[in-house]
Amino acid sequence: MVVKAEDEYRHAAPEEHSAGLWGDTLWVSVVDREANIFGINHFHLTNKGWGRFEALYVIDGVVQQYGNKHPLTPEADQGPWSDGLLTYEVVNPLEEIRITFDGPRFGFDLSFKGRFDVFDYHDNLEGNPLATGHYYGGHFEQGLHCTGPFEIRGGPNKGETRQLDSWSHRDHSWSTRFAADPEWEYGQQNNAFHFWPSIQLKDQHINCLGLFDDGVGIAGMPGGFVSDKNGSRPLHGASCEPLFSDNERDAVAFRYTMKMPDGETLHVRTGRKYGQVKLWDRGENDLENRLDCYEPFFDFEVEETGERGYGVAEYSVGPPWPRWLV
Numbered sequence: 001m002v003v004k005a006e007d008e009y010r011h012a013a014p015e016e017h018s019a020g021l022w023g024d025t026l027w028v029s030v031v032d033r034e035a036n037i038f039g040i041n042h043f044h045l046t047n048k049g050w051g052r053f054e055a056l057y058v059i060d061g062v063v064q065q066y067g068n069k070h071p072l073t074p075e076a077d078q079g080p081w082s083d084g085l086l087t088y089e090v091v092n093p094l095e096e097i098r099i100t101f102d103g104p105r106f107g108f109d110l111s112f113k114g115r116f117d118v119f120d121y122h123d124n125l126e127g128n129p130l131a132t133g134h135y136y137g138g139h140f141e142q143g144l145h146c147t148g149p150f151e152i153r154g155g156p157n158k159g160e161t162r163q164l165d166s167w168s169h170r171d172h173s174w175s176t177r178f179a180a181d182p183e184w185e186y187g188q189q190n191n192a193f194h195f196w197p198s199i200q201l202k203d204q205h206i207n208c209l210g211l212f213d214d215g216v217g218i219a220g221m222p223g224g225f226v227s228d229k230n231g232s233r234p235l236h237g238a239s240c241e242p243l244f245s246d247n248e249r250d251a252v253a254f255r256y257t258m259k260m261p262d263g264e265t266l267h268v269r270t271g272r273k274y275g276q277v278k279l280w281d282r283g284e285n286d287l288e289n290r291l292d293c294y295e296p297f298f299d300f301e302v303e304e305t306g307e308r309g310y311g312v313a314e315y316s317v318g319p320p321w322p323r324w325l326v
Contacts, residue, residue, distance in 0.1 A: 003120045003140045005093035010076040011137055011174035013047050021179040021284055022047045024172065026088060028099060028112060029198060029312050030146055031274075031297055032166040036060050037150055038274050038297040040312070041099050043088055044177075045081055047074045048284065053086040055101050058275035058297065059152060066103050067280045094118055094142075097170070103153070110148040112168055116205055116227030118142040124234050129209055129222030130173070137174040143205030143227050144168035169198035169205070169311065178283035178290045186319050190248035193316040195219075195240040197256060199268055199300050201309035204228040206268070208238035208258055226260060233261040242315070249317045251276075251296050270313055271299035281320075289320040 013022035023046035030039040039057035051072040056065045070083035080089035089098045096113045121128045121139040130136045146168040151161045192212040199206040208224030221238035237259040243252045255269045276296035283290050293316045300309045 003094065003118045003138075007138060007140065007172070008090045008093040008097075009078040010045055010081075012076040013176075014135070014137070017135055017176050017179075018047065020176060022174075022176055023051075024174045025177060026170070026172050028097070028144075028170040029168050029295075030057070030110065030164065030166070031168065031200070031310050031312065032146070032150075032162075032164045033274070033299075033310060034166075035150065035162040035164050037162065037164065040277055040279065040295050041086075041088070042279055043081065045072060049074045051081060051083070052280060052282065053081075053083040054280050055086055055103065055106075056277035056279070056295070057106065058277065059106060060155070060157060061275060062155065063275065063277060064105050064154075065277065066101070066105075069286065105154040106150065106152055108148060108150040108164075110146055110150070110164060112144040112146050112170065115143040115145050115167065117232045119207075119225040119227065119232035119234075121223060124223040124225075125236065126222060130175070134180060135176045139171065139173040139175075141169065141171040141207060141225070142232075143200065144170055167200035167205070167310070169200065169207070178281070182288075182290065183319075186323075188321045189319060190321075191318050192242060192244070192248075193318045194314075195242070195254065195256075196314040197240075197254065197268075197300075198311040198314070199256075199309060200311040201300070201302070201307055206235075206258065206266075208235055208240075208256065210238055210240055212240070212242065221258075224258070235259060236261060236263070249292070249294075251294065251313065251315055254298075254313050254315075267303040268300050269303060271301055271308075273298050287324055287326055289323055289325055292317050292320040 026043040028041040042054040044052040054067045068083045086101045100109045118140045205227040210221035213219040224235040241255040274297040279293040281291040
């Protein structure tokens, strides 16, 4: 499959899914250790006349977050998409995006340029692993370079502006995510569900997606890729060994085993954890939590080479708890 320039923009729902919830989901990370700023910019642009806009950050070790549900044209368009404060703009399709925020506690004007080629998740060895349980029109990812000013407008460092310059990662999906009704009733459980690290190294970017096996031990991998000077190519396999705290939800560490396109096996382990945020995942009911998807920011180390990097080690635990956010 080939990601096209028009895939940067919103996608119209297929006829058979147009009556239900459909939307484009955009995820972009910020991991700048020197600036001590870590965050996820997250957008859900739907066919229901609204979009969700999120800037979820850890600034100097303190969680500061912004979220808003804002009117949005139900028809597919090319943006920019904004709620008046947080804005996502495609500057050059598949090459550069810009995200700006003018909030009360922090603000930024960040440029994200492609470090490597985009990877289409349809090009995984067994096809798009996300297309299970609900309809996925497409999904692509890309390693990025993030630069720009970040202004701190509250707290002990109010008035500081820090220049960000770090590696980043993004994905873009268009799907019927959260369109189906969940179970009528369920109790609290702590079942690790998926892992999805963004491993950012000097000369390459590695991603893998997999499901845990009953939340413990090692689980298989249905998707993932590596990007470097030779392009973006699918992994041949991966697994994950997690370590959780006593509450069975907060991740302490991960160790990933990945079979690279050339057949070599690499082991990558997490190091220092800088904090984490959790995505604001909802369907049409704002009060119902639909997914506990955590975004911890870690250092990474390749065991075979000693090479070090950093990134996000996304994972989820289910079912979401608490379920009702009131």
